[in-house]
Amino acid sequence: MTVDVERLKYDENGLLPCIAYDVMTKKVLMLAYMDKEAVKQTLETGEVTYFSRSRQKLWTKGETSGNKQVLKALRVDCDEDALLAEVIQTGVACHTGAYSCFYPERGESENRYDVLTALIKTIRDRKNAPKEGSYTNYLMTQGLDKILKKIGEEATEVVIASKNGPDEVISETADLLYHIFVLLEKMEIDFNRVLLKLDERR
Numbered sequence: 629m630t631v632d633v634e635r636l637k638y639d640e641n642g643l644l645p646c647i648a649y650d651v652m653t654k655k656v657l658m659l660a661y662m663d664k665e666a667v668k669q670t671l672e673t674g675e676v677t678y679f680s681r682s683r684q685k686l687w688t689k690g691e692t693s694g695n696k697q698v699l700k701a702l703r704v705d706c707d708e709d710a711l712l713a714e715v716i717q718t719g720v721a722c723h724t725g726a727y728s729c730f731y732p733e734r735g736e737s738e739n740r741y742d743v744l745t746a747l748i749k750t751i752r753d754r755k756n757a758p759k760e761g762s763y764t765n766y767l768m769t770q771g772l773d774k775i776l777k778k779i780g781e782e783a784t785e786v787v788i789a790s791k792n793g794p795d796e797v798i799s800e801t802a803d804l805l806y807h808i809f810v811l812l813e814k815m816e817i818d819f820n821r822v823l824l825k826l827d828e829r830r
Contacts, residue, residue, distance in 0.1 A: 637708050648660070652823055660678040676699055690719070
């Protein structure tokens with residue numbers, strides 16, 4: 629992607645606004661600011677970096693929380709004084725724990741992707757802080773072979789369920805996905821890498 633960093637029109641503080649947009653969920657995530665160095669670093673690393681007005685320093689999204697934004701495209705508006713970062717969001721974007729800093733309007737449903745984000749977080753929490761009686765902890769303790777066996781069993785159940793109607797397929801697919809996410813966490817594979825691979829294949 630080509631962005632002429634020198635041509636951008638920064639304000640009197642050397643900043644310009646940047647809107648982050650999730651290309652997977654088609655949702656606006658947040659508004660933050662970039663200076664010239666933040667734009668350069670974002671383009672060089674492929675991970676979105678902003679400038680913190682309160683701390684007066686650069687910060688890469690997710691550097692402490694793990695909720696990174698992988699850059700897919702950086703677009704400049706017609707006046708060259710604002711940016712749109714098209715990203716793949718890992719986890720949530722908002723510091724409040726919400727998926728987006730722009731809350732849903734009253735009556736608007738939450739993004740369905742939030743369900744996956746919450747599931748991944750729960751699995752990770754169980755791994756890092758075991759809870760007595762947790763099935764996730766049981767799988768983690770039993771190890772990789774047990775998890776792989778369960779995935780094989782659940783995949784077979786999806787096939788069998790397809791002969792019995794949509795409701796059973798939905799239920800068994802949910803079970804299969806859960807066990808796949810346990811596998812990813814066991815192998816320390818960020819789900820974001822799976823999303824990136826899917827995006828490459830579109």
